[in-house]
Amino acid sequence: MAGAKGIVLVGRNKSLLEEPANAVISLSPATKVFSVSADLTREADVEALFRQAFDAFDTIHFILYAAESLTG
Numbered sequence: 001m002a003g004a005k006g007i008v009l010v011g012r013n014k015s016l017l018e019e020p021a022n023a024v025i026s027l028s029p030a031t032k033v034f035s036v037s038a039d040l041t042r043e044a045d046v047e048a049l050f051r052q053a054f055d056a057f058d059t060i061h062f063i064l065y066a067a068e069s070l071t072g
Helices: 014-028 043-057
Strands: 008-010 032-039
Touching: 008 014, 008 043, 014 032, 032 043
Parallel strands: 008 032
Antiparallel strands: none
């Protein structure tokens, strides 16, 4: 996270993002952390997510997609 001005955390349940957001803040207090509730399987949610991210940070330099899917 060296040099990161901001990080967007995304999940279906925004309350589950509180712990990782606090971890980022404790490691890098100058980093702005923005948590968003979104379902990445829904195009409208993804579009809204990018609008919010660009509004918050103006530029996106990196995207990491790490989602889990449970079936059964």
